[in-house]
Amino acid sequence: MSFQVFGIPVSRGVAIGRAVLVASSRVDVAHYFIGAADAEQEYARLVRGRDAVTRELQDLKAELPEDAPHELDALLDVHLLLLNDEALVDAARDWIVDRHYNAEWALSAQLEVLARQFDEMEDDYLRERKADLEQVVERVLAALAAEQNESPSGASAVVARDFAGEDPLLLVAADIAPADMIQFKRSVFQGFITDIGGKTSHTAIVARSMAIPAVVGTREASRLIRQDDWVIIDGDAGTVIVNPSPIVLEEYRFRQRQAELENARLARLRHTPAITMDGQRIELHANIELPGDTVAALASGATGVGLFRSEFLFMNREGDLPSEEEQFAAYKSAVEAMAGLPVTIRTVDIGADKPLDRMSVNELRHEHVLNPAMGLRAIRWSLAEPSMFRQQLRAIYRASAFGKVKLLVPMVAHLGEIRQIQETIKRVKGQLDETGQAYGEVLLGVMVEVPAAAIMLPQLLKHVDFVSIGTNDLIQYTLAIDRADEAVAHLYDPWHPAVLNLLASSIAQARAAGKEVSVCGEMAGDAAFTDLLLAMGLTCFSMHPSQIPSVKQRILRADVPRLSAALPRILESDEPAKAALEALTPQSRLH
Known part of the structure; x- marks a missing residue:
């Protein structure tokens, strides 16, 4: 149907x-593909997990006191029956062999199939056994996790x-x-x-x-x-x-x-410089998450990396933070791959929708934080973990010896934070000097993503070399909505007059101070906003590589003086989106 x-x-x-x-689970489940040659080994790992839980339940059953309720003994029998039913672990083998799922994913997928069957049962008692099945699966997942922690060997992940x-x-x-x-x-x-x-x-x-x-x-x-x-x-x-x-x-x-x-057709624009009809050259940079993403950045025609999200080096590591050497190797790889083009590395932006693994930093666990987006995240976390922060800065500065590197700090809202950052940088440079490690000139920038930063930008600009506007969080914090919550997703409005005025004033103030300014949020990669950002005076956009061709096409067709003339009308309008459509469409430019 x-x-x-x-x-x-x-x-x-x-x-x-x-x-x-x-499938969702109350236990964290790793999802990755395995190689075909590892399928039987991975299935054997799943069987070992089942057998370990079987022994655990049998031991519990044997150790029940004589006066224990009969129902408890019967419940353990039910769990043992479910655990060893061929419809669970044996059937999960198909997910491993045919789909190349890892053991945890295969077991979760089979749980989803069985859970639906339980939901369709007419008998109330049988239908309620789904909860028992879920508990059994969670025990096996825990056993698999324990085995992985004890022995790092096993099937290799296939990306x-x-x-x-x-x-x-x-x-x-x-x-x-x-x-x-x-x-x-x-x-x-x-x-x-x-x-x-x-x-x-x-x-x-x-x-x-x-x-x-x-x-x-x-x-x-x-x-x-x-x-x-x-x-x-x-x-x-x-x-x-x-x-x-x-x-x-x-x-x-x-x-x-x-x-x-x-x-x-758009791909043919890759090597065409992004120059407007009136002759203004626009820089189109790429947002990347891992060093290997530089391949796509260069293939798209990016003229630099405007945002290297370093936090992805910190995630999916089962609680271990990357060492200085590991970070240095990653940053150096990206810098060398860009072959002289600028690489802007953002310090770790952990928190909100990007928490560390649950085993690593307890204060970032969502179940202990009422509102992670407002909590200990980004630069707040870095300053709260000074040794980690110095380690990351050392790695970034060392990578600057191999190309043009810019340092970008997220979620700055206080001048005191800038002073702490500068003091830490001074200390890090001193450490590198003492050990004779080379580094180059690194420009310092801050992200404008908190309304406080946009409002006090003239003061911030006195202490930094450039600013990058993160429109995703700027919209979220300006409109007081969680951008990941679908219940209020309809209120997430990039065209809101407050957002546009903060954006326009930030760009204008940075340009007036002679400081570089870019937009690295999702608005930069949305061709619907290209003309508006050009009208505001933006000359550097940073986006995902795949978005560069469509944005470049809009830039090549743009006449900035004409667009700028329409900006006051848009900013003063009660309905900016409608006003922009009327003022910035190609037809209106011809009149």
């Missing part, structure tokens, strides 16, 4: 494929696999953790669907960086869609079509072919 699910469109385009469900001849795969989940997104980023998925999230949630940002369609905030998709259902993701309309009819399927396949032709 065909049906539709509606959500928030966050990454444009059409994707068609089979659904792959990532990308050749699925030639197989159906395209679409990922469906309640939510996708940033740590999992690191694994999925270079894998086989052609699109993402999540129950929660907004336009600037991490899933949305990564989907756009991969140039694949995504719909978030669907609320029920992971419960309505079944494993291997045929699914269409309409990333333009925010619609998910499950088990589509042949006519609908053919219509969307035609749209896919049209989009491929358009992308091929």
Whole structure:
């Protein structure tokens, strides 16, 4: 039966494929692909986990006191039966062998299949046994995690696999953790669907960086869609079509072919300088998350890296923080790959929607923080962990000996923070001098993403070399909404007059002070805002590499003086989006 699910469109385009469900669990589950040669070894690991839990339950049963309630003994019997039923671990083998899932993912996928079967049972008693099944699975997951911690050996993760001849795969989940997104980023998925999230949630940002369609905030998709259902993701309309009819399927396949032709046309602009019709040169930089992303940045025609999100070096590490040498190697790799083009490295922006693993920093655990977006995150966390902060700064400064490096600090809101940063930099440079380690000149910049920073920008500009405006958080904090919460996602409005005025004034003040200014948030990569940002005087945009061609096309067609003349009308309007559409469209420029 065909049906539709509606959500928030966050990454444009059409994707068609089979659904792959990532089941939610009260226990953290690692999701990664394994090599074909490792399948039997991975299944053996799953069997060892089951056997370990079996022994644990048998020991508990044997140690029950004589006066223990009979129901407790019977409950342990139920758990043992479920644990050793061939429909659980034995059936999970298919996910390992056929789909190349790791053991934890395979077990979670099979749990999802069985849980649906329990939900459809008419007998209340049998239906309630789903909770027992979930408890059994969580015990096995815990046993698998314990084995991994004891022995680092085992099946190796495969980030990308050749699925030639197989159906395209679409990922469906309640939510996708940033740590999992690191694994999925270079894998086989052609699109993402999540129950929660907004336009600037991490899933949305990564989907756009991969140039694949995504719909978030669907609320029920992971419960309505079944494993291997045929699914269409309409990333333009925010619609998910499950088990589509042949006519609908053919219509969307035609749209896919049209989009491929358009992308091929835009790709021809790669080596064309981004110069407006009136002769202004615009810098188009790339946002990256890992050193290897520089390949896509250069392929897209980026003239530098405007944002290296260093926090991704800190995530998905089971609690271990990267050493100075590991960070230095990563930064150096990115700097050398850009071959003299500038690389802006942002200090670790941990917190909010990007927490560290639960085993690492207790104060960042979401269950202990009422509002992580307002808590100990970004520069606040760095200053609270001075040894970690100095370690990262040393690695960044050492990498500056191999190319042009700029240091960007997130979420600054106080002059006192700037002073602490400068003191730490002075100390770090002294340490490097003492040990004879080379470093180059590093420009210091801050992100304008807290309204306080935008309002007090003239004072901040006296102490820094450049600023980068992070529109994602600036919108979130200005409008007091959680950008990852689909319940208020409709209130996330880049066209809000308050947001536009903060943005325009920040750009104008930086330019007046003779300081470099860029926009590195999602607005920079959205071609719908290109003309507006040019009108505000922006000359440096930083975005995901996949977004550069469409933005460059808009720049090549832009006449900045004419756009600037329309800016006051837009900023003074009660409906800026409508005013911009009327004032900035190509037709209006001709009059």
